[in-house]
Amino acid sequence: MSELRPQDVGSLGRRIVGTAGTTVVIALAYLFIFLPVVVLVLFSFHDGRVPVPPFQGPTLDWYKMILGDDRLMSATGHSVGIGLASAFLSTLLGFLAAFGLARHAVPGAGFLRWFLVLPLTVSYLIIGIGLLIALSYTGLPKSLLAVMIGHVVINLPLAFAICFSQLGGHQVVYERAARDLGASEGQVLMRITVPMMWPALFASFCLCFNFSWDEFVIAFFLSNFDVTLPVEIWSMLRTGLNPMINAAGTLVFLLSLISFLAFEILIFGKRARHGRTAPEA
Amino acid sequence: MAEPHLKLERIRKLFGRQTVLAGIDLDVEAGKYVVLLGPSGSGKTTLLSIVGGFTAPTSGTVRIGGKDVTLTPPVRRPTATVFQDYALFPHMSVGSNVGFGLTIRHVPKAERDRQVERALELVGLSGFASRRVHELSGGQRQRVALARALLVEPEILLLDEPLGALDLHLRKQMQHELRRLQQSTGRMFVHVTHDQDEAMAIADFIVILNRGAIEDMGPPEKLYQRPASRFAATFMGESTLIDGRILRQEGGQVLVETPLGALPANGAGAAGTEVTVAVRPENLSIEPVSGASLPLSAARIVETGFQGNHRRVRAVSETTKPVEFLIRIDPEADISVGGAVTVSARREHLVLLAR
Amino acid sequence: MSSLNETHGDAERLAARRDAVRGIGFLSPATLWTMAFFVAPLVVMVSYSFFTKRGTGVDTALSLANYEHFAVREVLWGSLFNSLEITLWTTGISILLAYPFAYVLAFRVPERWRRLCLVLAILPFWTSYIVRSYAWLLVLSPTGVVNQSLLWIGLIDEPVRLAYSRIATVMGFVHFFTMLLTLTIYANLVQLNPRYRLAAADLGASGWQSFYYVLLPLSIPGIVVGAFTTFVICIGDYIMPQILGGNRELVLPQAIFFQVSRNADLPLASAMSVILMLVVAVAYLASARWLRMDRL
Incomplete structure (x- = not known):
């Protein structure tokens, strides 16, 4: 409380540009990070023999198979x-x-x-x-x-x-x-x-x-x-x-x-x- | 009076729903050593931060040299800050730290080195340019931070509790040096502290803040002798406080009804107003009453303490509603706890405070 | 005076020795475990590297034959260069991606969202390494998501070869190490005193100047720690290149694995392992200054 901290100085325009830049960086980063995970999970419900698009299903067959x-x-x-x-x-x-x-x-x-x-x-x-x-x-x-x-x-x-x-x-x-x-x-x-x-x-x-x-x-x-x-x-x-x-x-x-x-x-x-x-x- | 160099107009700052600063108005002339004094949470650091441009006020205007700088970022303000923890860049030498402001202004190296050495000399650290920051003591870091901030030639130097991390002895010495530096550079210094002794030792002008508002301001002598409020009177040193109610106005004085009887005090006010009469400890006496003195009350001593150059005595009046006196007396005086005394003061030392 | 000092010194020495004995007692299980199951096998391995394979056993006569073999056969020394190339690309790209991300997380994301963003950023860490490599295969295969999307947009007319190539390996590695580097760089950035940046701005530095003169030099320890970790794990990894890169351009770990599982040539595999360790040691020496600085 009693120390100087970075705060809210800066024009509104700059802040909007900054926020947009931040959002773009974060969105791209998460897209890259989650791409393989999403593909992996999605196609575990795929109703077909090869897990490639277009997605068909969903089905739980593959889960039944591995649990058995x-x-x-x-x-x-x-x-x-x-x-x-x-x-x-x-x-x-x-x-x-x-x-x-x-x-x-x-x-x-x-x-x-x-x-x-x-x-x-x-x-x-x-x-x-x-x-x-x-x-x-x-x-x-x-x-x-x-x-x-x-x-x-x-x-x-x-x-x-x-x-x-x-x-x-x-x-x-x-x-x-x-x-x-x-x-x-x-x-x-x-x-x-x-x-x-x-x-x-x-x-x-x-x-x-x-x-x-x-x-x-x-x-x-x-x-x-x-x-x-x-x-x-x-x-x-x-x-x-x-x-x-x-x-x-x-x-x-x-x-x-x-x-x-x-x-x-x-x-x-x-x-x-x-x-x-x-x-x- | 000259045109104020730093002018704050109705500065308010809210953090969420909490009011940190509630409308600050302040005019300071160029070349003054200003101290913002207040307890923690009084808003003094936020105010400094607003002057430095690190925090935007919720409303109000900051003017430096007549120019509105309220929305100017720190980079383009004629201010420089000495941070509480100094914020010396740990990966740079002392010289690179001090010369940082010149480096980013693309000043050629030879010229930069010359100015750095001169700045280091000014703070008593000549020959330290090639040292690493972590090799320095607390006091030396303080000086490097000062040299770094002064080298960008700020119109106003801001100091955020600059002596807080130093031990008592070093603090006294640095107070002296800060004062000397301020006078030799002729710049305005704005210094934040919670230590009233430090404020009195160095300031030309003290601003006492409490709960986001200015309680009192002025030269140290004025604040000490004629505090404007009860808070100011207790925060700047000790006082005996006698609560009462105004009976009537008598010329430049009022007569106040107190547990000790009717007391005269300098000031004005409507009859019936609740007020406090304050007296500084060194202005109270337990010597036999002489001509100019006004006897206040008979009292019994409840505590004494030796303080070196004086003895601090606490005594309680023998009235139906007891009043506690704080008295400063000769250390050699022959008194003891339980002793009966008569407490007196001179009329002009009775200060009237609003309640 | 001197006798007093001596008795005092004796008591001090005795206390110090008792303290040291206790400390060694606490340390010995871990130390002995590491000696027995890490150092001893490596010592055996280093000596194996000077033996030669004979039939199903080994010839214990000392020779440099394995190292000579490594030096002359291109498929072997070439694998070291493939490894170095892939590792350097991976490290470089990962730093370039991770730094802005870590910067945004540390300084731009509001404090209350920061923890959540960080947890999300490292969530895929917890998929199995093998499964993650496989998932990239799904993404990059000729019929996979990337190729299908590019075909649909019309950027390409026929699927691009992405899977089973060096690009795929680097892509898979970059994914993993971007997460890792984001963590190490973020950890370094948030522990920096926020007033360094304020001070720089106060002294007149623009955003870029304050980044160049203050933030970047101060974040080098975090970058180097992350880069070294990336280098060590990446150059020693068998799984990702095997799944994503296929068998055409082998990296060193693939070549070593091959010697063990197909040729059962433990001496040659040992010699190549020693070479891999030497490469890591050189990288360590190169970055030692920064690695040590980070511990200060």
């Missing part, structure tokens, strides 16, 4: 399982590491920070091949467990980075106060730090789940007979354009969307409510 497809359904189950397990492990390990670096003076802290985010700069393809070679080198079989391990490798840097960025100095005061009131280190962590960090932990979990849910190359190299959903969809692609893929893709989109919107509402809805009770000074 056992291979697709079991692949979905595998993906959910791997996603939950790898998201949990990544977030747990990432949070512990971030806590260790943020709250303790560890020798070589700068190097460790760099080291833990390093996997982000390496292509999934290379990580997949590396793990594949390691499996063949040690004689271990390909499995869904190996896929899960690979997904923790790619998600751990992300979870670590999110937790580290949110472990700011402002919680230190509360941690110190709790210690002063007699809490042990474990109690401080569980009763103060984790509850204060939960939005970041939840964000990290959601993001890791989505990345695992969507990952193809590592899952392709490391899985054998039991596969994940992206690998199954990949094998469907060999049949060319097919409305069944549209239907499957639409369902996958819907699932991701629900988790994303839940996350938006939980985190930002909460923040907005806080904002209303305590407006900025």
